[in-house]
Amino acid sequence: MRFHVVSLPHTQTTIAYQPCAYTQKARRFATMMTEHGHDVILYGGEENDALCAEFVPLVTKAEQAEWFGGNDPTKEISNLTWDPHDHHWRVANARAISEIAARKRERDFIGVLGGCCQQAIADTLPELMTVEFGIGYSGVFAKYRVFESYAWMHSVYGARTTVSDVMSARGEFYDAVIPNYYAVEEFPYSADKDDYFLFIGRLIEAKGIQIAIDTCTRLGVKLIVAGASAGEVPTAECVEYVGVVDSVRRGELMSRARAVFVPTLYLEPFGGVHAEAMLCGTPVITTDWGVFTETVQQGVQGFRCRTLREFCTAAETVDKLDYRAIREYAIGKFSTDAVAPQYETYFERLLDLWDDGWYAR
Structure with a gap:
């Protein structure tokens, strides 16, 4: 399988960025799936220590310093915002779209963790399946979603349930729950x-x-x-x-x-x-x-x-x-050894959608 994994615009995909759980999730996912024989193209800041088939920088450290007042992993970034119309998201998304388009192949996956802030990537490249592969946040958008726990999946489902009709919140067959994973x-x-x-x-x-x-x-x-x-x-x-x-x-x-x-x-x-x-x-x-x-x-x-x-x-x-x-x-x-097979099973399920889908034998 082949994945385009887009990290976040304010960090580097290195072990130093421990305060950002989603940066670490992207970093570990790239390494985990690469170690299990899959091709991962990882997109992020200037620095990277994840294993991957290719690393593509999207934003420079100078830009991060300008946008966020610095990029020191030991400090909270107080002016990071989560609005898809904000400059840092628009710039990072546009570059990700361009770089993915230059590398895409049939039946590739796109993996994102920025919720609605990265929806533009999926909207512009509908020929690829975009998966939010580790949801522990609100503002989800993708058709295909992996949640970090059943508690959170049910919370997201419940948020769209009406008081008058408990059956209005339907489960989604191509969602999944897979826990976080660690080396x-x-x-x-x-x-x-x-x-x-x-x-x-x-x-x-x-x-x-x-x-x-x-x-x-x-x-x-x-x-x-x-x-x-x-x-x-x-x-x-x-x-x-x-x-x-x-x-x-x-x-x-x-x-x-x-x-x-x-x-x-x-x-x-x-x-x-x-x-x-x-x-x-x-x-x-x-x-x-x-x-x-x-x-x-x-x-x-x-x-x-x-x-x-x-x-x-x-x-x-x-x-x-x-x-x-x-x-x-x-x-x-x-452990990554325990979790990687769960992801492989999930993405294989999605690959069936190119053929018979839910009715696949």
């Missing part, structure tokens, strides 16, 4: 844990950082906080803030933590941090909705909680869990 070697395992808990991610209220702080404050235990902040960083007595960390330091912190807090307040489509922590053999402490209901077995890989008392009990109990079993579970669920 296992990036996530070290340690059976020995140090005496701290970890919160890693964007330092925003919606990610539930205050729950982690309140829990650790009540228990009198250390909380290491890592991640980009567009404002003030937490200063609670229990907190040690270490800023944005690279992939190596991330693995060290995750593998040695007693547990990783991922108490997202909104309906979490996936929450990559919790999968990464489990790949390190580290329990997770989460809220009790969204993807966590599909990926965290209560009292096995961690705990899903609804009150501060439950969060505290979870933090006091995680040391009893089986770290090796947590890692093996995560490898079986989130």
Whole structure:
């Protein structure tokens, strides 16, 4: 199979851009499918370390600096906007269309992760199948869609359901749910844990950082906080803030933590941090909705909680869990070796649409 994967206009498809989950998804998809024998042409910023048949730069670092006030992966980009009419999307999309048109072959796929901001690519190249191949966002447009969790797929479906007619939201046969995927070697395992808990991610209220702080404050235990902040960083007595960390330091912190807090307040489509922590053999402490209901077995890989008392009990109990079993579970669920065949099955299903489609024997 042959894929044109278009990344985002504000980043580089390198491991350094850890704060952007969708850049990493595009990067890992290119590598994963290339390793499984498929041709991937990847389009993005100037820099790339993903495996692919060809890498095509669409925007320069100088343009990114002009559009976004810089392109430092350790800092939040405050003026990134998600309107398809904005200059950076129009320029990147136009270049992607031109470059794909020069390389396209019959029955190629286009893969995008920018939602409606990249719809122009699909509209201009209708002879190719465009797939949103990792949806954890709103503003979806494509006819063919892969969601990161059933929770999020149902949320998107439900958003178009009318109160008077529950049957107005129909399922789509050529949608799918495939979890996020990771290179296992990036996530070290340690059976020995140090005496701290970890919160890693964007330092925003919606990610539930205050729950982690309140829990650790009540228990009198250390909380290491890592991640980009567009404002003030937490200063609670229990907190040690270490800023944005690279992939190596991330693995060290995750593998040695007693547990990783991922108490997202909104309906979490996936929450990559919790999968990464489990790949390190580290329990997770989460809220009790969204993807966590599909990926965290209560009292096995961690705990899903609804009150501060439950969060505290979870933090006091995680040391009893089986770290090796947590890692093996995560490898079986989130490794590229486990996920690549799911994508292959999905895209093979789409290839049938060129022939007998749903009625294919």
